[in-house]
Amino acid sequence: MKDTKILLVEDDKSLNYLIEESLESEGYSLVSVADGMEGYDAYYSGKPDLIILDIMLPKLDGFSLARKIRISDKSTPIIFLTAKEQKKDIVEGFKIGCDDYVLKPFSLEELYLRIVAVLRRVKNQLNNSENNDYSIGEYKFLVNRRALTHPKEAFELTTRETDVLQYLCRNLNERVSREDILIQFWERSDIYTSRSLDVFISKLRKYLSHDDSIKIESIRGYGFKLLVLK
Structure with a gap:
């Protein structure tokens, strides 16, 4: 410290x-x-x-x-x-x-x-010592470098964007609860942290928009699901 x-x-x-x-x-x-x-x-x-x-x-x-x-x-x-x-x-x-x-x-x-x-x-x-490289459709996600790359464009992610995307990748094609994400990364769940999570989900959707086979679904009353269809 x-x-x-x-x-x-x-x-x-x-x-x-x-x-x-x-x-x-x-x-x-x-x-x-x-x-x-x-x-x-x-x-x-x-x-x-x-x-x-x-x-x-x-x-x-x-x-x-x-x-x-x-x-x-x-x-x-x-x-x-x-x-x-x-x-x-x-x-x-x-x-x-x-x-x-x-x-x-x-x-x-x-x-x-x-x-x-x-x-x-x-x-x-x-x-983090686990495998930090993810393939998401046409994208490569390199966690330690905070990099999300696509043949058309590359993105440098913030720490929080990286955290949320990695959490979704760990639970690929599975539902994850909004509450779990908030407690994991914001350490509290309230209207302000929930709204900020929506902002990060919106940004990640934009980054992933080059590949139509990828979707971050909103599950009403529960949370989200990162879907990769190919």
Whole structure:
């Protein structure tokens, strides 16, 4: 943990200080800045292991900063920390590629546990020793590289996209419950995590659309099924 670097971008000085003190007491190394442009510079100069972003930031808002980062970096975990609680904002955050979305007000313990959960998922993915290559119709899915390739196009996946697709692949042509996916990767099941899962399923459907033999079916009242018909 002492080697884990976290970039915190938060313009509320009091909250910034409290988070920094709390996480440093847990052994994390913190770089904290107060606006989006400073966050952009700090990301490229420091290459953190995890990023915590407020959304309503001066100079460059958190959504715009995350989009810039995700152009070239699909793997560094991003947690949005914000008072923007409307569904459309939460959905937008997950569409951009965040790994979690923490609503203000929150407890420092909750934030710490969310960070631990996100970092654990990343570590487990990297340390996964089972066969990490899947053939899905005309696609190749390379889990450790977070890569989904098709003769027409290649996609670099985020950590959460990789997690969800791998779970579906492990249960190919079988039903998987929404609840199981949420508990496995979000560690909680509520309206916000359920909506964010729908966002990831929608993105995976788009990635897999080059092959008509592949479908991610929605099973009403239950969950999903990844179907490969050939």
